[in-house]
Structure formats: C-alpha cells, structure tokens
Amino acid sequence: MLKPVFCSLLGLLATQPAWSQTETAAPMATKAVAAPPAIALKPAAVPLSPRQLFPGLFEAVQLGRIFPDNKTFVDAAPKQRPATILAAWRREKTQPGFQLKAFVEAHFTMPADGSVPFQSDLKAGLRHHLDTLWTVLARPAAPAADATDSLAEFRSLVPLPKPYLVPGGRFREVYYWDSYFTMLGLAEAGKTQLMKDITDNFAYLIGRFGFIPNGNRTYYLTRSQPPFFANIVQLLAKDLGNAELLRYRPALEAEYRYWMRGAETLKPGTAAHRVVRLPTGALLNRYWDESDQPREESYAEDVAAAKKSKQPAAQFYHHMRAGAASGWDFSSRWFKPGGGLESIQTTDLVPVDLNCLLYNLETVLAEAARVAGQPAQARLYDTKAAQRKMALLALSWDPKAGWFQDYNWRLKQRSQVRSLAGTYPLAYGLATPEQARRVAAGLQTNFLKPGGLVTTLSATRQQWDAPNAWAPLQYLAIEGLTHYKQQALADTVAHRWVRLNSRVYNQTGKLLEKYDVQNVNRPAGGGEYPLQDGFGWTNGVLLRLLNREQPQ
Numbered sequence: 315m316l317k318p319v320f321c322s323l324l325g326l327l328a329t330q331p332a333w334s335q336t337e338t339a340a341p342m343a344t345k346a347v348a349a350p351p352a353i354a355l356k357p358a359a360v361p362l363s364p365r366q367l368f369p370g371l372f373e374a375v376q377l378g379r380i381f382p383d384n385k386t387f388v389d390a391a392p393k394q395r396p397a398t399i400l401a402a403w404r405r406e407k408t409q410p411g412f413q414l415k416a417f418v419e420a421h422f423t424m425p426a427d428g429s430v431p432f433q434s435d436l437k438a439g440l441r442h443h444l445d446t447l448w449t450v451l452a453r454p455a456a457p458a459a460d461a462t463d464s465l466a467e468f469r470s471l472v473p474l475p476k477p478y479l480v481p482g483g484r485f486r487e488v489y490y491w492d493s494y495f496t497m498l499g500l501a502e503a504g505k506t507q508l509m510k511d512i513t514d515n516f517a518y519l520i521g522r523f524g525f526i527p528n529g530n531r532t533y534y535l536t537r538s539q540p541p542f543f544a545n546i547v548q549l550l551a552k553d554l555g556n557a558e559l560l561r562y563r564p565a566l567e568a569e570y571r572y573w574m575r576g577a578e579t580l581k582p583g584t585a586a587h588r589v590v591r592l593p594t595g596a597l598l599n600r601y602w603d604e605s606d607q608p609r610e611e612s613y614a615e616d617v618a619a620a621k622k623s624k625q626p627a628a629q630f631y632h633h634m635r636a637g638a639a640s641g642w643d644f645s646s647r648w649f650k651p652g653g654g655l656e657s658i659q660t661t662d663l664v665p666v667d668l669n670c671l672l673y674n675l676e677t678v679l680a681e682a683a684r685v686a687g688q689p690a691q692a693r694l695y696d697t698k699a700a701q702r703k704m705a706l707l708a709l710s711w712d713p714k715a716g717w718f719q720d721y722n723w724r725l726k727q728r729s730q731v732r733s734l735a736g737t738y739p740l741a742y743g744l745a746t747p748e749q750a751r752r753v754a755a756g757l758q759t760n761f762l763k764p765g766g767l768v769t770t771l772s773a774t775r776q777q778w779d780a781p782n783a784w785a786p787l788q789y790l791a792i793e794g795l796t797h798y799k800q801q802a803l804a805d806t807v808a809h810r811w812v813r814l815n816s817r818v819y820n821q822t823g824k825l826l827e828k829y830d831v832q833n834v835n836r837p838a839g840g841g842e843y844p845l846q847d848g849f850g851w852t853n854g855v856l857l858r859l860l861n862r863e864q865p866q
C-alpha cells in the first residue's frame with residue numbers, strides 16, 4: 315500500500331475576504347534533534363512576488379500580452395532594483411515610439427527557452443533516453459545569496475540548497491507533487507543521493523515558509539499542492555531504514571499543522587483555510603490558496619475568465635487558485651453541474667484525493683511516533699486517521715454509482731462528477747473489498763481506453779478531463795487495483811500506458827506531460843498552455859512500470 319503525506323506551518327501572503335476565517339491552531343512539539351541539517355522550522359519573512367515588486371508595470375506586461383505565455387515575465391530576472399526600473403518605465407512609457415516589450419527585454423533577463431535542450435537518440439532506445447533525462451532536467455543547488463548580490467531578493471526563483479529536478483518545458487522550477495512521481499524513477503535508477511537532496515530541499519522549504527509551496531517561485535508562496543511529502547520520505551525509508559521517519563518527522567508534523575490550521579476553533583458546518591468541520595464535528599480538508607487575486611503566472615487568463623463569471627471576483631480567484639493547488643488545473647470536477655470554468659467552486663468541495671493523502675500523513679506520523687518510542691503520540695494520530703477514514707467514506711462513497719466522489723460541504727451533497735480521484739481510496743487502503751470491486755468494474759467499463767485510463771468522463775477542453783490522461787493517476791490506479799488483487803485490470807492499464815508512451819517516443823523522440831488515451835494517434839490538448847515535453851513524472855512512472863513488465 316502506498317504511503318503518501320503532506321502538511322505544514324503556514325505562510326500568509328494575501329488579505330482574506332470577509333467570508334474566510336483565519337484562526338491559528340496551537341503549535342505542536344517537534345523533535346528538533348531528528349531534523350535534517352537544512353530544516354530550521356522557523357518560518358521566515360515571505361519574499362515579494364513580481365506583481366508586488368513591479369506594480370503597474372506588471373499589469374501592463376501581462377494584460378498587454380507582449381509574451382505569448384504570462385509565465386515568461388514572472389520568471390524573468392530584473393537587471394536593476396525595482397525602484398529604478400519602475401522610475402524608468404513611468405518616465406519612458408509616454409514617450410513617442412515607446413515599445414513595452416523592448417523596454418522589458420532591456421531591463422530584465424528573459425528565462426531560457428523551456429524546451430528540453432537535447433536531441434533524442436532513438437537508436438539508443440527508450441531506457442537510454444530516460445537515463446539521459448535525469449541529467450537534462452537537473453538543476454544545481456543555489457547557495458544562500460551573498461551580500462554582494464543586490465538583486466537576489468527581487469528574483470522570483472527561490473534558491474534551494476541541494477540539487478533538484480524540474481518537470482521540463484515551461485516548468486523551470488521544482489514542483490511539489492510532480493517530484494514524488496519523478497522520484498519513483500530515481501528509485502528505480504538507484505539515484506538515492508538525488509532523492510535525498512530533493513527531500514532535504516522540501517524540508518528546507520517547510521523550515522523557511524512553514525509548508526511546501528506549489529513550486530519554488532515567489533508567486534507560488536500562497537498555496538501548496540497535493541501532499542506527497544510522506545510518500546517521498548517513505549521512498550527513502552525503504553532504502554535507508556526507519557531512521558528517515560525520525561529525521562523528517564519535524565517537517566511532517568509542520569506540514570500537518572499547515573493543513574490543519576484553524577481546526578481547533580472551527581465551528582460545525584464552517585471552513586477555515588484548508589480545514590472543513592462537518593455538522594457532525596468531523597474534520598476533513600479542502601484545497602485552498604491564501605490569495606484572492608489573479609494568479610500571477612496566468613494573470614491575463616484569470617482576469618478574462620473572471621469577467622465571464624457571475625461570482626464576486628475575489629471568490630472566483632480563490633476557487634481558481636484552489637484548483638491550481640489541487641494540481642488539477644483545471645477539470646470539470648471543480649465546476650457546477652453543466653457549468654464551465656466560470657462556475658468553478660473548488661473551495662466548496664471536500665476532495666477524495668486530498669483526504670486520502672492526509673489520512674496517510676496521519677498514519678505515517680503515527681508510525682514515526684512508534685519508531686520514536688512514543689505510543690501515546692502514535693495512538694493520537696491513529697485515532698485522527700480512523701476518524702478521517704470514517705467521515706470520508708461516509709460522505710464520498712456513492713453506492714448507486716459504485717464510485718468515490720468529491721463532497722460539496724456547502725450544499726451537503728456529493729458531486730456527480732466521476733474522476734480518477736475516485737481510485738485514491740484503493741491506492742491508500744481505505745476502501746472495503748466490495749467497494750474496490752465496484753470501482754474496478756467502473757474503471758473497466760467507463761474509464762479504460764486504448765491508451766490507459768481517461769481522467770474524467772467529460773470532454774470539456776480542460777486538460778484534466780477527457781480525453782487526456784496523466785502519469786500520476788495511471789500509477790495510483792494501478793497501485794490501488796494491485797492492492798485489492800484486481801491484477802488483470804492493473805496489468806492491462808500498465809501495459810496500455812507503457813505502449814502509448816513508447817510509441818509516441820519512437821515517433822517523436824519525446825516523453826510528454828499528458829496523453830490522449832482515446833485517440834492514441836492524436837496529441838493531448840486543452841488547458842492554458844501548449845503540450846509540454848520533458849517530462850519528470852511521465853519519466854518516473856514509465857521507468858517504474860517498465861521495470862515491472864521487463865525487470866532489469
């Protein structure tokens with residue numbers, strides 16, 4: 315059974331709207347002596363984001379669409395201090411012949427092209443390609459800025475003390491949930507040191523900000539992503555022993571505080587940050603972002619989308635940002651029935667996947683307490699996990715559909731959208747054998763396509779809907795089916811996914827971010843940006859599945 319996890323202290327960056335609550339949970343004791351060298355567990359001041367550093371100029375650039383991708387400007391590095399650049403812009407922008415793009419390129423260093431900078435050697439084969447990509451996607455450690463670097467604090471990239479891997483394409487920084495699935499491949503390749511480096515980087519981020527951000531950029535410091543840090547620790551513990559549970563226990567506990575912030579004073583039927591207290595008193599969680607502004611990396615898209623929505627802008631932006639925090643940006647699972655992006659309601663939903671991850675965080679914390687010889691603490695977390703499991707299964711299981719579905723805590727009803735998030739209770743062992751059997755039957759009948767499992771049953775042109783499929787969801791479904799002895803279906807899914815990945819590689823020399831599994835001769839589409847290649851989590855899952863089919 316998989317052992318995922320995630321949670322943190324906290325890093326506020328934005329003002330909360332009136333309908334948001336902001337209570338803070340009491341701090342928990344940590345065992346500092348067990349922490350890795352990088353972790354301090356003393357959250358520092360949050361650095362400013364590009365929009366905060368360059369007010370006015372930022373909006374002009376992003377809404378003016380001088381770059382096809384809004385992520386270009388937020389990843390650019392200023393050549394002078396913000397005050398100097400802003401003064402020059404205000405002075406020059408009204409002059410005849412002023413060109414904003416030329417101004418930006420003169421005052422900022424543009425990010426490197428995100429495409430993978432090497433030519434595939436098809437004759438060398440797929441495994442050689444995978445081995446090469448670990449080097450291609452690697453980024454070096456960045457030491458703490460020295461006093462002579464006067465511009466360090468104005469760059470959006472947050473330096474990390476150890477080497478790490480990026481996903482590829484436009485994604486030039488580390489991403490939280492991507493990294494676990496990428497590390498599955500590192501484990502297969504025997505790259506234990508790089509796995510340790512990535513894990514230490516995440517512990518460092520928890521120590522600095524109180525949580526693991528979406529990515530190591532200042533514009534991501536208002537949200538996290540699906541909590542897989544415990545999975546990462548478990549990967550290390552499998553190779554290096556249970557001492558890793560103790561080593562990272564303070565970071566795991568800090569993440570838990572982050573996810574449970576506000577829980578102690580929360581009234582039944584209300585929510586605060588990432589916590590929802592049900593009318594019964596049970597606690598579950600939702601995805602959340604602390605800001606109610608457009609995402610800086612997708613600023614123009616969010617502003618345009620908000621104009622089409624009937625929701626107040628701040629509420630709409632919260633839902634959009636929470637959708638980004640889920641990693642499923644975007645999907646019909648977050649929309650009102652029959653609605654599109656304008657109807658997004660992410661923060662109103664208690665997601666199946668997130669609560670399975672937090673259930674596992676609680677079980678891993680219980681195990682860490684047992685390893686530390688603290689049975690009372692172990693019982694505490696075991697009780698929390700049992701309570702979460704009971705509440706989640708009661709709300710999310712639809713006996714008519716035979717599926718686990720998200721729950722709308724405001725409307726007190728289950729969502730009718732079936733998605734691969736419904737396989738998480740199998741991957742993490744929450745489902746009963748009968749529930750697992752029915753989910754497997756639903757996968758076979760409705761989700762299984764020529765190239766693997768489709769993400770949802772709706773074709774909406776959103777990238778986390780049909781006909782697209784993603785490596786992490788294939789892997790978790792396969793693991794869940796295997797856990798409940800649905801091996802024939804698990805093998806079918808794995809074989810179809812490996813065959814699709816391999817065929818596209820042989821045709822194009824690329825491994826892609828996502829795939830069309832319904833029409834395997836067509837590239838995946840939808841979303842806010844073009845199809846990306848690289849690609850970290852595709853590589854990691856593919857190598858893991860290849861080694862299962864063809865052990866080396």
